[in-house]
Amino acid sequence: MLHNMETCFPRSPAYRQMDSAGALRESSTPFRHFPYRERHIQCLWADPRNRPADLTTTDGEPVEVEHPGDWNLEAGPDFLNAALLVGKEKRRVCGDLEIHIHANAWNQHGHSHDPRYENVRFHIVYFQGVEIPGLVQIPLQEPLASDPKFSFDNIDLTAFPYSIPSGTFPLLGMDPDRKTEFLESAGEERLRLKAERLVLSIQTKEPEQVLWEELLAALGYKNNKAPFRQLATALPLARIRSLATSPDEAYALLIGLSGLLPTNPDPKWTPETKTFIRTIWDFWWKQPEELKELAFFKSAWTLAGIRPANHPVRRLMAAAHYAFNTQQLLEHWNLLTQFPTNQWTTHIGWKTKCKPTALVGQSRANAIITNILVPFQAANGATELNLGKLPVEPSNSIIRQTAFTLFGPDHTAKVYKSALARQGLIQIFHDYLITHRLDELNERT
Numbered sequence: 001m002l003h004n005m006e007t008c009f010p011r012s013p014a015y016r017q018m019d020s021a022g023a024l025r026e027s028s029t030p031f032r033h034f035p036y037r038e039r040h041i042q043c044l045w046a047d048p049r050n051r052p053a054d055l056t057t058t059d060g061e062p063v064e065v066e067h068p069g070d071w072n073l074e075a076g077p078d079f080l081n082a083a084l085l086v087g088k089e090k091r092r093v094c095g096d097l098e099i100h101i102h103a104n105a106w107n108q109h110g111h112s113h114d115p116r117y118e119n120v121r122f123h124i125v126y127f128q129g130v131e132i133p134g135l136v137q138i139p140l141q142e143p144l145a146s147d148p149k150f151s152f153d154n155i156d157l158t159a160f161p162y163s164i165p166s167g168t169f170p171l172l173g174m175d176p177d178r179k180t181e182f183l184e185s186a187g188e189e190r191l192r193l194k195a196e197r198l199v200l201s202i203q204t205k206e207p208e209q210v211l212w213e214e215l216l217a218a219l220g221y222k223n224n225k226a227p228f229r230q231l232a233t234a235l236p237l238a239r240i241r242s243l244a245t246s247p248d249e250a251y252a253l254l255i256g257l258s259g260l261l262p263t264n265p266d267p268k269w270t271p272e273t274k275t276f277i278r279t280i281w282d283f284w285w286k287q288p289e290e291l292k293e294l295a296f297f298k299s300a301w302t303l304a305g306i307r308p309a310n311h312p313v314r315r316l317m318a319a320a321h322y323a324f325n326t327q328q329l330l331e332h333w334n335l336l337t338q339f340p341t342n343q344w345t346t347h348i349g350w351k352t353k354c355k356p357t358a359l360v361g362q363s364r365a366n367a368i369i370t371n372i373l374v375p376f377q378a379a380n381g382a383t384e385l386n387l388g389k390l391p392v393e394p395s396n397s398i399i400r401q402t403a404f405t406l407f408g409p410d411h412t413a414k415v416y417k418s419a420l421a422r423q424g425l426i427q428i429f430h431d432y433l434i435t436h437r438l439d440e441l442n443e444r445t
Helices: 002-008 012-018 038-046 143-146 176-202 209-221 225-234 237-243 247-258 271-284 312-322 326-333 343-347 362-379 396-409 418-434 438-444
Strands: 062-067 079-086 089-103 120-127 136-138
Touching: 002 176, 002 362, 012 176, 038 079, 038 120, 062 418, 079 120, 120 209, 136 343, 143 247, 176 209, 176 362, 209 225, 209 312, 209 326, 209 362, 225 247, 237 247, 247 271, 247 312, 247 418, 312 326, 326 362, 362 418, 418 438
Parallel strands: 089 120, 120 136
Antiparallel strands: 062 079, 079 089
């Protein structure tokens, strides 16, 4: 499906060509495609919740992480002062640690002749490759593939250490029209990368199941993205449709499996709400034992500080509706916020104390359209997309910070008023700001 990407996102090559020396070029090597960034691997390495437990060297020696190293936000190796136990005898090896997607990037980046890398002892790579003499190489592709719960898409790149560069504003003097054109080309590149990630998933799963998993992850937003995605995997779309004949029954399956279905009625519930919850329970307990044994613990969810409108019990009601409308959502975006009955928005008050409103707000729906539905269309074979009609998402701290860093404090927001331009600012944030490459952007523009 990758052949149609340039047609769907015709301006993305202009951004990639400008970024030819960066991570995007490295991560799109034809024979080993990896549509993520090195920062994804850095975040994975830093977080023991994501880092594989069964690590081995390229030679097959077991590896235990005693200390992953101190994240280096300056020039030089990615992590400093790491300590790993290598081999069956658990010999303790200490030193700096460098991360690449491909093993040959060590030589491509000239690290062998850079004195800042003299103390590097570990080379963490995604794809296994030729070892660099003197380095303990640890490939991640196989151990990550063996973990069905892991997904790079669950990693929040902004939740880990980064520093924002300061100094000159590299795009300050650029013509306003060219600024917008540049940002929109970066925005198309962002959507293209999302589409390529979906292509990889479609190679091993049914397209509709891939869409189902992405929709649920989006409903989880930032705090509950991972459990929502795991729920979509544990309860595939095909199985929901084999067990449920309506969105209400699908909701019973989803909330039962989520572990969030209440066990005791609340005296404050209305009679109608009590009847609704009783109906949900009755349907859930008729399900096969092997399905009920997969039920999540409540601790799997992040509930503290969640706005009532974003509570998982509300989002799961939206998911239940989406389960029977996945294909229609691609053509009729308004279905993201419209539901066939008010019953759900009325009875959901039993948990969230939220007034009856849309289960999915317009801003979240806009994010789903731009970040999921449109990239999915490209990944699933569309040859043309109407990117000019993308809904504009609200501004956020990343968009504002990047615009300030590029254009200075007195810039006009008109430059990035389009949906694509805002996506472009997010792409540039990840490619240049938190990777300490702002000087390269200044040189290329």
